[in-house]
Amino acid sequence: MSEKPNVIIGISGGIAAYKICILVSSLKKQGYNVHVLMTKEAEQFVTPLVLQTLSGNKVITDIFDISYTPEVHHISLAELADVFVIAPATANIIAKVANGIADDMLTSTFLACTCDKLIVPAMNTHMLENPVTQDNIQKCRDYGMHILESGEGYLACGTTGKGRMPEPAEIEDAIKEVLQKEKYLAGKKVLITAGPTCEAIDPVRFITNHSSGKMGYALATAARNAGADVILVSGKTSLSPVRGVHMIPVVSAREMAEAVLPLQQEMDIMILSAAVADYTPVTIAEEKIHKTEGGMQLELERTTDILKTLGQNKRSGQILVGFSMETENLVENSLRKLDSKNCDYIIANSLRQQGAGFGGDTNIVTIISKREMEELGLLSKYDTACRILKTVSRREKSCTC
Ligand SMILES: Cc1cc2nc3c(=O)[nH]c(=O)nc-3n(C[C@H](O)[C@H](O)[C@H](O)COP(=O)(O)O)c2cc1C
Known part of the structure; x- marks a missing residue:
């Protein structure tokens, strides 16, 4: 069949x-x-x-x-x-x-x-x-x-x-x-973050990354289809909003933190797939910075680590899922992240694998938790999202019953 x-x-x-x-x-x-x-x-x-x-x-x-x-x-x-x-x-x-x-x-x-x-x-x-x-x-x-x-x-x-x-x-x-007939997330509140953040340097320039938001939007779609009440906090993308999902658009890492953190206590599942900037310019120039001879230095400071903050405040029964995109030592780095951020799952993918990562419609991920490691093969981002949500919902059920 x-x-x-x-x-x-x-x-x-x-x-x-x-x-x-x-x-x-x-x-x-x-x-x-x-x-x-x-x-x-x-x-x-x-x-x-x-x-x-x-x-x-x-x-x-x-x-x-x-x-x-x-x-x-x-x-x-x-x-x-x-x-x-x-x-x-x-x-x-x-x-x-x-x-x-x-x-x-x-x-x-x-x-x-x-x-x-x-x-x-x-x-x-x-x-x-x-x-x-x-x-x-x-x-x-x-x-x-x-x-x-x-x-x-x-x-x-x-x-x-x-x-x-x-x-x-x-x-x-x-x-x-x-x-999607089986509504295995019915009654659950799910928060998903998606897309890149943009950190302004001056009124015309910003620091960002290659995230397209497709994985996060696929997760939001799959969670909605499974019956969840979904909030999608999204950086700037070219994607259409997901029907039936409450969308909160943000631009910077700071805006993303301000949108996500106050929602934590009411959520059952939080999946952070956005590619959030780790550093942001200390000051944003009011006017366009003009070029001069020689190089220039840009002073950056750390942004709030949203995943870590959620991990520190996680209440019992709540499931926290982080994403880890690596270029080397995928499993070791992901296991470290799982521990240091107090996550229940890390979804790890490698930029080095063809068919995985930014922009495309497919992904190759490994679902990592303290108890299990499940490698999903090459799948569409929607099918990847469904598999992640199924795994997460099994844990969620075992936590709450
Ligand atoms: C150029 C053209 C465009 C049409 N577009 C539509 C349409 O968008 N929606 C509609 O209900 N009928 C439209 N019609 C009318 C239907 O084709 C017509 O009612 C036909 O009997 C429908 O047959 P069916 O429902 O068996 O396919 C259009 C007819 C023409 C000539």
């Missing part, structure tokens, strides 16, 4: 259909088994050939095509599915699935599916706001389907308003949330 879930994507005849190619490609790259079903109208907007190539599976459009093997029969597909997503979902397809109409391959398979269902409406604002469409969407909700709200913005029909299909990354995020 394959490890990754089976995702059925039903595409109906909306202008946003072309964007689904990006979603299919992204899911496929992460190892999901993706099956695409299209309505006849959807074929006007994007060809089955594109989606077949991207998904690696036959794209099904015609329920009466006798060339299909039994595995692509609508009932077999329905049994295989872990989640069925309709994106974009036209007003027409929403009306059909809300009322049990099964007049093509997409709607027949949908009706036969017992898995979780996610509908992503996308249409002109007046179509969306029409009480009939609203009733149909509500009906879908009442039948237990998940609805991903449309966004607002410029619509292909030339107007601006609600009805825009969320971007593929947002749909992917919603799919992962729906797939």
Whole structure:
């Protein structure tokens, strides 16, 4: 049995259909088994050939095509599915699935599916706001389907308003949330830090590092999907905020400390993945520093060690997780950090390994505690985050019960 879930994507005849190619490609790259079903109208907007190539599976459009093997029969597909997503979902397809109409391959398979269902409406604002469409969407909700709200913005029909299909990354995020059925962090308060800090030198320059924030955002997403109440304290990144997560944006190490430390006592789990500056300029020049002949000296002072401060004030039952990025002696340095900062876990990664570290979508980490050392192989940052949270939650449960 394959490890990754089976995702059925039903595409109906909306202008946003072309964007689904990006979603299919992204899911496929992460190892999901993706099956695409299209309505006849959807074929006007994007060809089955594109989606077949991207998904690696036959794209099904015609329920009466006798060339299909039994595995692509609508009932077999329905049994295989872990989640069925309709994106974009036209007003027409929403009306059909809300009322049990099964007049093509997409709607027949949908009706036969017992898995979780996610509908992503996308249409002109007046179509969306029409009480009939609203009733149909509500009906879908009442039948237990998940609805991903449309966004607002410029619509292909030339107007601006609600009805825009969320971007593929947002749909992917919603799919992962729906797939995470086991809410093993339900009721838990989790604080995560992410990204770099920027230490100002003058009004135009600062000291920073290469952290992209991707690992921390993946942790926040995975913790939310596991049912936690999540606060994400984030340095400057180019990433979109995580839906359903309370975000506190900060810039400097000082701001990060001021945001994190007062929250400590109410948290069950704290995971510090931000790359916080150890040193900051003693003074920030009020005006831009102009160059002169010869070198220049910059006087730096230590910033607050947030992890250490949290470790010193850790209450019983609270779990503290630090990250350690090393260029040498990964395990020795991480074990030292575990001890000196009073952490429960150190997530260690090496800058020297390909596929690990800053910027990319993958990581290779070792989860280190006093009792165990677990090496995770090359995984996406989201899968790495899920594995870290599972390990941490096992300890959390054993602490509190
Ligand atoms: C250029 C064009 C763009 C369309 N875009 C949308 C859309 O974004 N949302 C929608 O609900 N219908 C849209 N429609 C109308 C649907 O294609 C039409 O209702 C069709 O019957 C839907 O069929 P299906 O739901 O079986 O795919 C569009 C039609 C055209 C011609």
